[in-house]
Amino acid sequence: MNQVSTVGLDLAKSIFQLHGADSTGAVVFRKKLRRAQVLSFLATLPPCTVALEACGSAHDWGREIAKLGHMVKLIAPAYVKPFVKRHKQLPRPLRSVIFVDSKVAWVVASVSV
16 A cells, blocks of 8 residues: 555535545545544544645644644635536545645645644
């Protein structure tokens, strides 16, 4: 298994989707987790960048994820939307978040604990 360098996290009401990629952009994992499982799963990963699309609860999740040692980046929805090719319910937006994070670093805001 390759070393995860970036995780795209799609926040939702109950089922969260995670998309992990290595430094070359190759997929390392894709997971669907319940709300209660997200932090425990992220705690098992080595420190990496976790990118989230900014929304109402993103700052709270960002602070909790940052406590685990990860670098959290919030990306404005306006910068993620052009890369989404299908509906929000499909995992494509997660790859978009990772792509935007790696290509447009000046757009993101880091979360401080």
